Amino acid sequence: MNIVPVIKLVAGAATSLGAGAVVGNVITATTPVGMKLASKILVGVGGVTLAAVAGDAAGGYIERMIQSTVDGFKGGVKLGKDVSEGKTTFKDGYADTVTDIAEGQKDEPTES
Numbered sequence: 001m002n003i004v005p006v007i008k009l010v011a012g013a014a015t016s017l018g019a020g021a022v023v024g025n026v027i028t029a030t031t032p033v034g035m036k037l038a039s040k041i042l043v044g045v046g047g048v049t050l051a052a053v054a055g056d057a058a059g060g061y062i063e064r065m066i067q068s069t070v071d072g073f074k075g076g077v078k079l080g081k082d083v084s085e086g087k088t089t090f091k092d093g094y095a096d097t098v099t100d101i102a103e104g105q106k107d108e109p110t111e112s
Helices: 004-030 037-084 098-103
Strands: none
Touching (some): 004 037
16 A cells, blocks of 8 residues: 555645644734724635645645655665666766675776
C-alpha cells in the first residue's frame, strides 16, 4: 500500500486548516468592534476568502515538499542500487566503482 497520498492529504489538510485559522484570528483581532453591519459583512467575506487562499497556498506547499522528499528518497534508493552493482555514473561524467568510492578515488573519467 502506498501511504504517501494519505500523508500528503492529512498534512495538507492540517496545514491548510491551521493557516486558515491563523488568518481568521488575525482578522478577528484587528477588526474594530464598533463597525457598521455592512462593514462587518464585508470584513467577514474578505476574511473567509483570505483564509481560504492562505490555507490553499500552505496546503499546496506542504504537499509539494512531501512529494519532493519522496522523490529524493526514490533517487537515493536508485543510486544505492547502482552503487551496489558498481555502476554509479555522476553528472560530471565521471564514474566510480564501489571500490573507488570506498578508497576516495574519483580522478579519471570512465566510459559508461
